[in-house]
Amino acid sequence: MNTETLDVKSSQAEKLKNWLKDCYRSARKSNHPSTHNAALLIKNEQVILSGLNILPPGVKFKKERFQGKAKHTYLNHAERDLLYNAARKGISTKNLTMVMPWLPCVPCANAIITAGIKKLVIHKQMVERTDEKWREELENALQLMREADIEIVAYDGLVGEKAYMHSTEWEA
Numbered sequence: 001m002n003t004e005t006l007d008v009k010s011s012q013a014e015k016l017k018n019w020l021k022d023c024y025r026s027a028r029k030s031n032h033p034s035t036h037n038a039a040l041l042i043k044n045e046q047v048i049l050s051g052l053n054i055l056p057p058g059v060k061f062k063k064e065r066f067q068g069k070a071k072h073t074y075l076n077h078a079e080r081d082l083l084y085n086a087a088r089k090g091i092s093t094k095n096l097t098m099v100m101p102w103l104p105c106v107p108c109a110n111a112i113i114t115a116g117i118k119k120l121v122i123h124k125q126m127v128e129r130t131d132e133k134w135r136e137e138l139e140n141a142l143q144l145m146r147e148a149d150i151e152i153v154a155y156d157g158l159v160g161e162k163a164y165m166h167s168t169e170w171e172a
């Protein structure tokens, strides 16, 4: 997906690169069959919590929950998994930063806004690999986050970790 028209500011800050590296490493713990994704919660410049695209804890791994449309409803996306983990552990997410290589979908953007996340760090090269069919959804999610005054920054450059999406591994 071409990111030019999304008008997200980019950065090459080492700090963002390191967080994204950390995020891709965490993503390997995902048990999703075709895409591994993680999200990190940052407080005072430190990673304090992570989330994965994964079934809720205790929910059984059944093949039919990972197929077709079911995977969009049974699995938590990494962003929401992270926010739910924070709720479970009693960690306030207000005014904190989230790191997540992709752009969120609309339900995740809504969750990010309502949870009070102030800044979102994404990875330009990952967004560029996203299928064009998601453009409308991602543009709508971006618009919602902008209305809610969430700062969005895209790290521009490779971070030196392997990523796994749409059943393909690539050097992120």
Ligand SMILES: [Zn+2]
Residues within 6 Å of the ligand: 077, 079, 104, 105, 106, 107, 108, 109
């Ligand atoms: Zn989502």
